[in-house]
Amino acid sequence: MLLVYVSKSHKSQNIALLLIIAACCAGSCVRPNPEAQSTSSQQVREFTDETGRLVRVPVHVARIVSLAPNLTETIFAIGVGDRLVGNTTYCDYPPEAKAIAKVGDTLQPSIERIVALKPQLVLVSTASQLEAFTKQLDDYQIAVYVTDPRDLEGVFTSIKNIGLLLGKEIESLALVNQLRARTLSVEEAVKSRRAPSVFYQLSAEPLYTAGRDAFVTDLIHRARGHSVTAEVPGAWPRYSGESALAARPETIILPAGDSMGADAEIATAVSRSPAVVNGRVYRINADLLVRPGPRSIEGLEEIARALHPEAFAK
Amino acid sequence: MLEARNLTIKYGLRVAVAGLSLKLQPGEIIAIIGPNGAGKSSLLRALNASVQAAAGDVLLDDRSVATYSRRNLSRRIAVVAQEADLRFPITVLEFVLGGRYAWSSNSAWGWETVRDLEVVQQVLHETELEELSHRFLNELSGGERQRAVLARALATEAGVLLLDEPTANLDLAHQAALLMLVRSRCDTRAASAVVVTHDINLAAEFANRIILMKEGRLIASGAPEEVLTPLLLREAFGVTVLVDAHPVTGVPRITPVHEMLR
Amino acid sequence: MTSTAAVKAPGRVVTLDARLTFRRMFIACLLLLVALLLIIFGTSLLGSEQLPTRATICALVTYGDHSCGLRPDHEAILFDIRLPRIILAASVGASLAAAGASYQALLRNPLAEPYLLGISNGAAVGTMLALVYFAGNEWSRPMMAFFGALLATLVVYRLALGRAGVTPERLILAGVIVTTFLSSVIVFVTTLMDATRIRSFTFWLLGDLSGTTSSMLAITVAFALLGTAVLVVNARSLNLLMLGERDAFDLGVEVGRVRLVVFIAASFLVGSSVASSGSVGYVGLVVPHLVRLSLGSDNRITIPAAALAGAIFVVVADTLARTVIAPRELPVGAITALVGAPLFIYLLRRGI
Numbered sequence: 070m071l072l073v074y075v076s077k078s079h080k081s082q083n084i085a086l087l088l089i090i091a092a093c094c095a096g097s098c099v100r101p102n103p104e105a106q107s108t109s110s111q112q113v114r115e116f117t118d119e120t121g122r123l124v125r126v127p128v129h130v131a132r133i134v135s136l137a138p139n140l141t142e143t144i145f146a147i148g149v150g151d152r153l154v155g156n157t158t159y160c161d162y163p164p165e166a167k168a169i170a171k172v173g174d175t176l177q178p179s180i181e182r183i184v185a186l187k188p189q190l191v192l193v194s195t196a197s198q199l200e201a202f203t204k205q206l207d208d209y210q211i212a213v214y215v216t217d218p219r220d221l222e223g224v225f226t227s228i229k230n231i232g233l234l235l236g237k238e239i240e241s242l243a244l245v246n247q248l249r250a251r252t253l254s255v256e257e258a259v260k261s262r263r264a265p266s267v268f269y270q271l272s273a274e275p276l277y278t279a280g281r282d283a284f285v286t287d288l289i290h291r292a293r294g295h296s297v298t299a300e301v302p303g304a305w306p307r308y309s310g311e312s313a314l315a316a317r318p319e320t321i322i323l324p325a326g327d328s329m330g331a332d333a334e335i336a337t338a339v340s341r342s343p344a345v346v347n348g349r350v351y352r353i354n355a356d357l358l359v360r361p362g363p364r365s366i367e368g369l370e371e372i373a374r375a376l377h378p379e380a381f382a383k
Numbered sequence: 384m385l386e387a388r389n390l391t392i393k394y395g396l397r398v399a400v401a402g403l404s405l406k407l408q409p410g411e412i413i414a415i416i417g418p419n420g421a422g423k424s425s426l427l428r429a430l431n432a433s434v435q436a437a438a439g440d441v442l443l444d445d446r447s448v449a450t451y452s453r454r455n456l457s458r459r460i461a462v463v464a465q466e467a468d469l470r471f472p473i474t475v476l477e478f479v480l481g482g483r484y485a486w487s488s489n490s491a492w493g494w495e496t497v498r499d500l501e502v503v504q505q506v507l508h509e510t511e512l513e514e515l516s517h518r519f520l521n522e523l524s525g526g527e528r529q530r531a532v533l534a535r536a537l538a539t540e541a542g543v544l545l546l547d548e549p550t551a552n553l554d555l556a557h558q559a560a561l562l563m564l565v566r567s568r569c570d571t572r573a574a575s576a577v578v579v580t581h582d583i584n585l586a587a588e589f590a591n592r593i594i595l596m597k598e599g600r601l602i603a604s605g606a607p608e609e610v611l612t613p614l615l616l617r618e619a620f621g622v623t624v625l626v627d628a629h630p631v632t633g634v635p636r637i638t639p640v641h642e643m644l645r
Numbered sequence: 646m647t648s649t650a651a652v653k654a655p656g657r658v659v660t661l662d663a664r665l666t667f668r669r670m671f672i673a674c675l676l677l678l679v680a681l682l683l684i685i686f687g688t689s690l691l692g693s694e695q696l697p698t699r700a701t702i703c704a705l706v707t708y709g710d711h712s713c714g715l716r717p718d719h720e721a722i723l724f725d726i727r728l729p730r731i732i733l734a735a736s737v738g739a740s741l742a743a744a745g746a747s748y749q750a751l752l753r754n755p756l757a758e759p760y761l762l763g764i765s766n767g768a769a770v771g772t773m774l775a776l777v778y779f780a781g782n783e784w785s786r787p788m789m790a791f792f793g794a795l796l797a798t799l800v801v802y803r804l805a806l807g808r809a810g811v812t813p814e815r816l817i818l819a820g821v822i823v824t825t826f827l828s829s830v831i832v833f834v835t836t837l838m839d840a841t842r843i844r845s846f847t848f849w850l851l852g853d854l855s856g857t858t859s860s861m862l863a864i865t866v867a868f869a870l871l872g873t874a875v876l877v878v879n880a881r882s883l884n885l886l887m888l889g890e891r892d893a894f895d896l897g898v899e900v901g902r903v904r905l906v907v908f909i910a911a912s913f914l915v916g917s918s919v920a921s922s923g924s925v926g927y928v929g930l931v932v933p934h935l936v937r938l939s940l941g942s943d944n945r946i947t948i949p950a951a952a953l954a955g956a957i958f959v960v961v962a963d964t965l966a967r968t969v970i971a972p973r974e975l976p977v978g979a980i981t982a983l984v985g986a987p988l989f990i991y992l993l994r995r996g997i
Contacts, residue, residue, distance in 0.1 A: 274856030275848060275974075301972060309693035310726045310855050312972035317718060337856060338726060433894060457897030464891065470753050470813075471887050471942040481885050485897035493881055494667050494945075539896070 137194030139362030310338030324355035414586035482538030742955020745929020763823030767797025791916035927985025
């Protein structure tokens with residue numbers, strides 16, 4: 070408490086003083102109050118996340134925020150959907166996920182909203198979101214765990230890691246075993262078949278496709294397809310129409326879904342390719358192909374069925 | 384024949400010229416003098432329909448100038464403004480050829496005709512710019528540039544020349560030379576000219592008639608001897624002047640008398 | 646009719662040649678046209694897919710005669726993908742350069758250019774609206790782009806109009822304001838709305854010459870020819886306007902009418918270019934200046950020559966865009982900026 074002596078001749082000085090005091094009080098309100106986050110003797114475990122960062126996570130995590138749809142799906146798949154307190158506007162599966170509080174989209178989530186939900190752990194899906202907030206969330210002493218699944222095997226690893234983080238090792242292992250069994254069954258079914266050439270068209274004009282680092286490239290490979298753009302550097306390269314035409318793909322896969330519309334057009338460059346001529350253009354739910362999570366297996370199965378209908382004819 | 388009848392020009396609420404009338408006869412040069420803000424330039428601008436009259440009219444051959452097409456009017460009335468503002472490199476020849484625009488039949492894409500070149504050739508000779516015809520305009524001196532501006536106006540072969548302070552940036556030698564050119568044009572081809580100028584002595588020397596303006600109004604109009612009197616000049620400029628006769632030419636010579644504050 | 650005038654003046658006979666300007670224009674444009682055709686021919690042989698040279702040349706010359714021995718898919722690459730794209734590049738380049746040259750003359754500003762003045766972005770917003778509300782109708786795109794371009798032009802012009810007319814400083818300021826504002830609008834809308842319907846903002850802000858249908862190509866070529874013709878027809882008036890609106894008015898130019906016609910024609914040019922391929926910057930800035938440096942400021946020469954030179958510039962830039970990191974592609978606007986900016990610095994030092 071400060072006593073301020075108000076004197077007529079020093080009025081302006083005193084106003085300034087009052088303002089400074091007010092500013093200090095306001096400043097202390099903004100700084101995160103350390104007490105809110107860690108209750109007296111919360112035990113903490115140390116993990117190394119999938120990008121090599123060291124993360125300190127409470128032993129029992131009751132409140133989680135997920136910043137990617139695939140992570141939301143994983144969380145629900147291992148049975149801890151009830152601990153999810155916040156997710157993104159894109160998190161729409163399973164249906165229960167839609168009812169959970171939204172903190173924004175995957176690229177620009179709102180720090181304020183996240184903090185207001187008082188999570189103990191925030192799950193992030195790719196390293197690209199990292200810069201933006203880990204620093205800020207660190208200040209609020211919220212643990213951020215980054216997963217970085219690049220291929221199907223990576224998805225299994227992520228599921229297991231998430232299981233570890235949330236005390237659901239058994240459930241996550243069971244899930245991974247299930248998914249792996251399905252994967253193996255698909256790979257078995259198509260094992261000795263000839264791999265047709267595949268062109269994955271992300272968008273028609275301008276022409277974007279899946280490159281070496283795209284997740285779906287791994288799925289295509291496992292489904293015994295030969296993606297014509299598998300060697301192109303990058304994840305989603307802008308591709309030359311000539312090369313797409315010259316590749317003469319036997320099959321074309323188009324991601325489809327609510328946002329894409331069932332009638333996504335085929336790029337002019339491949340409009341007369343063998344795929345189109347033979348009617349082997351397949352529209353597969355985009356969510357199954359780009360969300361590296363439990364449903365990726367469904368994506369794999371759909372691709373395999375599309376590429377090798379005879380193998381699944383029964 | 385160019386005539387202004389009861390011309391009033393307004394910019395918003397401000398009256399620049401109020402009820403002014405003048406008649407320009409072929410072969411004559413009229414000089415318009417007056418203090419700053421007298422409306423001289425506005426008057427000049429109204430004469431070629433650059434500025435619209437709020438009341439009254441400007442008539443060319445008994446037809447309002449507003450009824451002439453732009454091209455038509457430019458063949459009859461030419462303007463010599465102060466130096467051109469040059470942002471792109473252009474040669475003297477190209478610049479002066481611009482004066483032939485109004486004569487091009489297929490104006491837009493129109494390429495210059497033989498006649499265009501003959502006229503420009505003549506004009507370049509008159510204004511002593513032949514040697515400089517292929518130089519860039521911005522390489523010329525101020526005086527040479529002003530001659531080029533005059534040359535362009537002469538190239539239009541217009542019967543009426545309107546000059547807005549043409550000698551403002553010229554040295555002594557070029558001032559007289561320019562006005563002599565105008566004078567000879569008026570004498571040889573029965574053209575006429577209206578010159579707005581601050582140089583009263585030059586006006587006295589070259590003009591047939593002088594119009595004295597103040598605050599948009601005509602104060603006096605007539606031969607130099609009639610208008611350039613100490614009384615009238617005091618009324619217009621608020622300056623005391625001494626008027627005598629030029630020792631050589633005999634025209635009125637105006638010498639201002641300033642109060643020295645020491 | 647004699648094409649020369651020789652007037653005897655005391656002491657000197659000076660000969661002026663009436664045909665001089667016309668002849669220069671004719672020669673310059675002929676050379677540029679030949680260069681353009683050669684470059685179109687040459688760049689048809691280049692691309693992310695290697696085509697057999699002899700068979701390709703044969704096919705080009707005979708326009709698809711099957712006896713040339715070109716495989717069907719190579720034929721498809723050549724005639725369905727590569728050649729249309731090259732022709733589109735030429736149209737876009739010609740349109741933007743001619744429009745740029747006209748803006749510079751009309752606004753008396755060496756920096757006037759569709760991109761810098763925000764006119765390209767206006768066209769982009771127009772096209773985006775067409776894609777959202779009139780998705781099926783192809784004609785709606787260049788038309789809405791035209792309106793967007795014209796609207797942007799009028800806004801910039803009004804903003805730049807001070808008491809002393811349109812000074813260079815005010816014009817550039819107004820242009821910067823409008824460009825940046827509209828860029829933000831574009832980013833905003835493309836972020837909110839589904840990118841597959843209205844293209845990403847790299848398309849709008851950096852250009853992309855792939856993926857046009859033959860009807861859009863035809864429209865762009867037609868607009869390019871028509872718009873450039875209108876500008877050329879007004880070239881002499883632009884010559885006078887370049888020296889100042891007042892001077893031009895005094896000399897008989899119907900300033901208001903010419904200004905409107907030029908704005909409209911240029912908006913058609915910019916609109917059709919942007920509608921088919923996004924904003925390709927620097928073309929309208931650098932090409933006219935290079936042309937003026939070599940051929941002088943007479944717009945009767947500058948505008949057609951700039952159109953041809955602009956076509957060459959964008960064809961070459963696009964060839965680079967589609968071959969340097971093949972099979973991936975770069976946006977053509979990135980190349981024009983990479984080339985155009987240093988070129989412009991060079992021009993600045995030469996003193997434009």
